[in-house]
Amino acid sequence: MTDPILLTDGQMREFIANGYLVFEPTVPEGTHEACYERLNQIIDSEPNPGNNILPRVPAMRHVLNSPEVRGALISVLGPNYLEHPHRYCHPLKPVEEPVPAAAAKERLRRNCHQDGYTPMGHPRQHYLRYARIMYYPQDSPVELGPTHVIPGTQFNRGLTDEDRARALPLAGRAGTVSLTHFDVGHAAGVSLLPIHRQMIKFIYMRASEPTAPTWDCKSTHWQKPQCVESPYDLELAWAHTWDWLCGKRDRYASWPKAAGDVAALIAQLGPEVDLARRLVAAQQLAGCGVDAAEAVPTLVECLGTDHQAMRTAATYALGAIGAPAVGPLAQALRAAGREADQHEAPPAWNEGATNMEDAAQALAAVGEPAIETLCALLAAESEWTQVNAAFALGEMDSHAVAAVPALTRCLEEGSHRLVRTALVALGNIAQGVPVEALGRMLSADHPDWQAEASRRWVPRDQVRTNAAVACAQLGQAAAPLEAQLFRALDDPCGHVGAFALSALQRIGSPTATQAAMDYLYSQRWDAAIDGERQF
Numbered sequence: 047m048t049d050p051i052l053l054t055d056g057q058m059r060e061f062i063a064n065g066y067l068v069f070e071p072t073v074p075e076g077t078h079e080a081c082y083e084r085l086n087q088i089i090d091s092e093p094n095p096g097n098n099i100l101p102r103v104p105a106m107r108h109v110l111n112s113p114e115v116r117g118a119l120i121s122v123l124g125p126n127y128l129e130h131p132h133r134y135c136h137p138l139k140p141v142e143e144p145v146p147a148a149a150a151k152e153r154l155r156r157n158c159h160q161d162g163y164t165p166m167g168h169p170r171q172h173y174l175r176y177a178r179i180m181y182y183p184q185d186s187p188v189e190l191g192p193t194h195v196i197p198g199t200q201f202n203r204g205l206t207d208e209d210r211a212r213a214l215p216l217a218g219r220a221g222t223v224s225l226t227h228f229d230v231g232h233a234a235g236v237s238l239l240p241i242h243r244q245m246i247k248f249i250y251m252r253a254s255e256p257t258a259p260t261w262d263c264k265s266t267h268w269q270k271p272q273c274v275e276s277p278y279d280l281e282l283a284w285a286h287t288w289d290w291l292c293g294k295r296d297r298y299a300s301w302p303k304a305a306g307d308v309a310a311l312i313a314q315l316g317p318e319v320d321l322a323r324r325l326v327a328a329q330q331l332a333g334c335g336v337d338a339a340e341a342v343p344t345l346v347e348c349l350g351t352d353h354q355a356m357r358t359a360a361t362y363a364l365g366a367i368g369a370p371a372v373g374p375l376a377q378a379l380r381a382a383g384r385e386a387d388q389h390e391a392p393p394a395w396n397e398g399a400t401n402m403e404d405a406a407q408a409l410a411a412v413g414e415p416a417i418e419t420l421c422a423l424l425a426a427e428s429e430w431t432q433v434n435a436a437f438a439l440g441e442m443d444s445h446a447v448a449a450v451p452a453l454t455r456c457l458e459e460g461s462h463r464l465v466r467t468a469l470v471a472l473g474n475i476a477q478g479v480p481v482e483a484l485g486r487m488l489s490a491d492h493p494d495w496q497a498e499a500s501r502r503w504v505p506r507d508q509v510r511t512n513a514a515v516a517c518a519q520l521g522q523a524a525a526p527l528e529a530q531l532f533r534a535l536d537d538p539c540g541h542v543g544a545f546a547l548s549a550l551q552r553i554g555s556p557t558a559t560q561a562a563m564d565y566l567y568s569q570r571w572d573a574a575i576d577g578e579r580q581f
């Protein structure tokens with residue numbers, strides 16, 4: 047395999063701000079034509095193969111293993127990234143009737159969405175932990191309906207008409223690949239042509255926290271990218287993400303510290319002030335750090351219901367202010383929990399993608415000064431408060447190692463929402479995690495986890511899947527779980543086996559590797575077989 051082509055500093059900065067990049071992979075001649083032809087045959091003659099699309103068209107591995115795709119994934123997710131078992135072919139069939147321009151425009155507007163996580167819900171996350179690859183095996187001009195992207199929407203809790211009006215086509219030649227932040231808004235385009243359009247989606251996950259830049263980094267100093275397509279200046283959030291990706295322990299290291307007139311800046315935060323000026327004020331308050339403590343109540347008011355850009359700026363300003371923000375943010379999480387308790391299940395919990403409270407995102411950005419309070423909230427009365435606290439701790443990665451005992455206790459709970467979120471947090475923290483507790487979760491069950499929740503999955507499936515992902519994130523530290531991971535390969539839920547396979551591969555002992563290879567050989571696929579050819 048040729049060396050991966052890593053992203054440059056400039057490409058990384060643009061990806062952080064805009065949420066997407068487009069490039070063309072180097073593959074053996076004829077790869078795209080062969081993939082296109084095979085995909086057309088499959089889509090014309092049988093049900094969509096869903097997660098099995100890659101073994102049905104194994105030549106697509108040349109795209110996924112190309113130096114450009116591997117390099118981009120390593121840059122954004124780290125060298126040990128995980129391949130998610132969900133993949134999907136999104137075909138648009140040849141168009142038979144002309145589509146009026148107005149109808150095409152309206153259809154595109156309605157197609158705009160943020161993806162749900164799959165198969166069951168997962169919190170949306172600002173940090174780069176999930177990424178999506180979209181591959182077009184055919185020339186994809188605008189008339190063929192390539193996917194559209196809405197730059198800068200990766201921090202959004204939803205899309206507005208303002209966002210939908212900014213959808214841009216990712217048109218390109220055969221072989222074009224886009225890399226997107228998982229939560230960025232996008233839309234299936236509308237085809238006007240009488241030929242197949244194929245787009246195949248693959249999902250990748252970060253396995254461990256950044257400890258150093260994993261791209262072709264020449265300088266860890268943050269600079270605003272040359273090409274910003276986000277309509278709002280959220281440089282505070284971008285710089286914070288950059289510092290996290292650089293592996294800096296201070297995720298605000300790049301943000302300039304400056305004294306400011308805090309009272310005057312607070313006056314600029316009011317809803318009557320122009321949005322651009324409010325954003326500047328919130329981000330300047332971040333530079334004041336703890337000296338802007340007086341701004342905390344006003345910034346907390348911006349969370350939850352304000353304009354998306356203002357919420358993002360306020361979230362990261364509160365994170366920069368730090369310790370003085372912890373109490374009011376914890377109060378906000380308790381209040382959200384009391385509100386959620388009025389319902390049978392937390393209304394914000396969605397078995398597609400869950401928007402955690404902005405206050406939880408802000409507490410995650412605060413980091414260590416928030417850990418003790420968040421650990422106390424893990425034992426709060428409200429399930430929704432607990433779930434948000436577990437999420438915030440997980441977003442801190444190894445900074446939250448002191449929370450491991452409290453998060454491990456959450457695994458004993460009956461709330462699958464809390465257990466699932468705690469497992470994600472433990473996998474992200476990945477230090478001091480008691481592996482025997484994770485091992486138990488690989489086969490965990492509970493009477494409340496049996497009812498179908500989404501896409502024919504029951505909560506037990508997602509609990510076990512999250513446990514297997516956490517094992518894969520632990521790498522060699524999961525070695526004592528080899529026997530449980532062997533058994534997990536046979537779990538009736540395919541994702542559990544897929545992530546157990548990744549965990550065994552990362553343990554890397556001769557026995558783990560042998561078990562992984564045996565499992566893969568038994569699943570070996572002959573892509574030449576179809577309805578007519580049986581041998």
Ligand SMILES: [Fe+2]
Nearest residue numbers: 159160161232
């Ligand atoms: Fe989508």
